[in-house]
């Protein structure tokens with residue numbers, strides 16, 4: 001299969017926070033992978049920027065180590081790494097002071113696309129944007145990439161939007177949600193909108209419910225203090241799970257272009273009902289074989305921050321009225337898995353005697369670990385012995401269908417960075433989308449505080465608190481197993 005790659009313009013990518021964890025784990029390895037795949041134009045350059053006083057050679061050593069640590073051996077060879085490192089330079093810049101800004105200005109070339117990746121805490125977005133502006137580095141073709149968290153509530157998100165809007169136009173701002181960079185997430189749109197098969201069934205008449213699970217097996221160790229100010233609702237639901245929900249629930253956009261897609265996602269967020277307190281379960285993991293409890297990690301025995309949340313959500317529109325969306329996410333759960341399951345209703349009339357093996361169709365969309373989609377269908381068990389039914393998966397995993405191409409799937413960060421350079425905002429959140437998501441999330445969190453709710457304890461390696469299971473059981477439904 002010949003893969004068609006949309007060309008990328010020559011660019012200068014400045015990574016603010018280039019010595020940080022995200023740059024080392026994701027951004028630099030992601031860029032290298034694109035370079036290895038021949039997708040970085042010959043004159044593209046990457047300029048690291050942070051306060052640390054570091055030579056260009058030391059920054060290249062840091063990048064080399066990051067590539068060796070995070071890129072698989074199959075894509076590493078000395079010649080390609082050396083050629084990639086040749087593109088890298090470093091400028092020591094203080095985001096909140098004046099040091100380094102003149103050097104950075106001089107490092108940028110006037111005839112290529114300038115892109116600025118803010119891989120720093122949100123408190124630095126404003127100071128960096130102002131200085132880029134003051135030093136005339138913001139041009140009509142400039143782009144800026146900002147990391148999560150985009151605010152911790154509606155008013156802080158509005159402030160960040162205002163800070164960015166003072167220096168950049170909305171079409172220049174790329175708010176990253178790496179979940180949207182996953183191959184499967186985009187494939188979800190292809191499956192829905194490039195086939196006639198699913199869309200007629202994609203509504204409350206045929207879909208019984210939707211489950212979205214983002215489970216992590218790790219805890220919050222090492223960042224307990226930071227996490228304790230956030231919690232699962234802010235850290236995961238407001239952004240990642242909400243984005244996945246939008247892609248499942250949205251109407252077909254008139255074209256696959258950034259604002260058409262984002263308009264439809266925004267309509268979904270605006271159609272969300274407020275969540276009633278009885279439809280939410282929060283949890284905190286207990287101490288267990290894997291380590292201390294959430295409260296130990298938070299360093300606050302009285303913390304009411306949730307390391308787990310499950311909720312039942314209603315999208316109030318013609319398509320979805322009556323079909324609940326169940327969302328759950330948490331730390332220290334049984335396995336690391338991110339999955340969306342669209343559970344279809346039973347046939348209206350069942351003609352077979354084998355009621356025991358009567359199961360509905362389920363389309364499961366797996367984001368991690370193994371990206372792919374599976375459709376569960378019921379067939380006759382082969383062989384004699386009457387009409388015994390059995391469920392089999394109709395496997396749409398990319399690895400088999402696409403062979404080599406799938407094995408080479410770029411990771412989410414690399415794909416999204418290339419989209420930034422191409423000027424394609426489809427997979428990035430617009431300012432009004434983020435604000436609408438916070439406007440829905442804020443009252444939920446305020447409700448917990450007002451009622452003084454305490455999260456329920458749950459065992460490490462479990463599926464969360466018992467009450468989360470009840471959230472579905474009482475509706476006559478059950479969560480899918482969390483299996484890695």
Ligand SMILES: NC(=O)c1ccc[n+]([C@@H]2O[C@H](COP(=O)([O-])OP(=O)(O)OC[C@H]3O[C@@H](n4cnc5c(N)ncnc54)[C@H](OP(=O)(O)O)[C@@H]3O)[C@@H](O)[C@H]2O)c1
Nearest residue numbers: 017018019020021022050051052094095119120121147148
């Ligand atoms: N790490 C992740 O997996 C992850 C995932 C999602 C989102 N994020 C977000 O991404 C951002 C970066 O995270 P991170 O984990 O990479 O943080 P980090 O490891 O703490 O790195 C922060 C970077 O910012 C630089 N920096 C700090 N103050 C600066 C200043 N005044 N001027 C210039 N540079 C400055 C630091 O370098 P110097 O000290 O040398 O200046 C360092 O390179 C944060 O907003 C985080 O929430 C991170």
